[in-house]
Structure formats: C-alpha cells, structure tokens
Amino acid sequence: MSNNTGDGKADIAFWRPSNGNWFVLRSEDFSFFGFPFGANGDIPAPGDYDGDGKFDATVFRPSTGTWFIQRSTSGTEIVNFGSAGDKPVPAAFVR
Numbered sequence: 161m162s163n164n165t166g167d168g169k170a171d172i173a174f175w176r177p178s179n180g181n182w183f184v185l186r187s188e189d190f191s192f193f194g195f196p197f198g199a200n201g202d203i204p205a206p207g208d209y210d211g212d213g214k215f216d217a218t219v220f221r222p223s224t225g226t227w228f229i230q231r232s233t234s235g236t237e238i239v240n241f242g243s244a245g246d247k248p249v250p251a252a253f254v255r
Contacts, residue, residue: 171215175204182217197230205248210234220248 169187176183180198185191198204198219209216210231217230225242242248 168213173206173215175219177202180219198228202228203248209237220246222246 167188171187172185174183175181175198177198177200179196180200180202181194181196182198182204183192183194186193195217197217199221201223202219202221205218205220205227206215207218208214209218209229210233212233214232216232219228220226220242221228222242222245225240225244225246227237227239227241227248229237229239231237
C-alpha cells in the first residue's frame with residue numbers, strides 16, 4: 161500500500177474481502193487502524209488518486225466496472241470505468 165500518513169514511507173496494509181475492512185500499520189510508530197470500505201467481491205486498488213501524497217482506499221467492483229475511491233482530501237468518488245470482469249491495474253501510469 162502507498163504512503164498513508166504523508167511521511168514518505170510505505171505503510172503495510174491489507175483488505176479483508178469477507179467484510180470489506182481495511183487494516184493499516186503506520187510506518188512511523190507501528191500503531192494500526194482499521195476502517196470499512198468495500199464489499200465482498202471487490203478488488204482493492206489503493207493509490208494516491210487525489211495527488212496529496214497519501215493513499216486513498218480504493219476498490220474496483222468487477223461485476224459492474226465501477227471504482228469506489230475514498231479520497232483523503234474530499235470524500236468518496238464513484239467512477240464507472242471498465243466492463244464486467246475487468247481487473248484493476250494499481251499504480252499504472254499511462255501517458
């Protein structure tokens with residue numbers, strides 16, 4: 161997972177598909193936190209989608225081709241991009 165707290169270091173994290181919960185281990189002090197975002201069947205695709213240097217919890221729903229992005233700066237964004245059965249490619253940059 162990308163940097164969560166803006167300290168320039170990657171944070172260890174996992175997403176539990178059975179209940180849609182994220183768990184993040186902060187690199188600066190090894191404390192952790194969790195939060196719900198996503199549903200069973202989604203695919204996690206975290207990244208810095210709002211450009212603030214912090215990860216944004218993101219899931220892609222392959223059944224509908226819909227992205228759900230919990231931006232750290234301005235709330236949830238829902239984007240329809242893809243077709244049923246597609247898979248996200250996190251951290252890909254296409255110019």
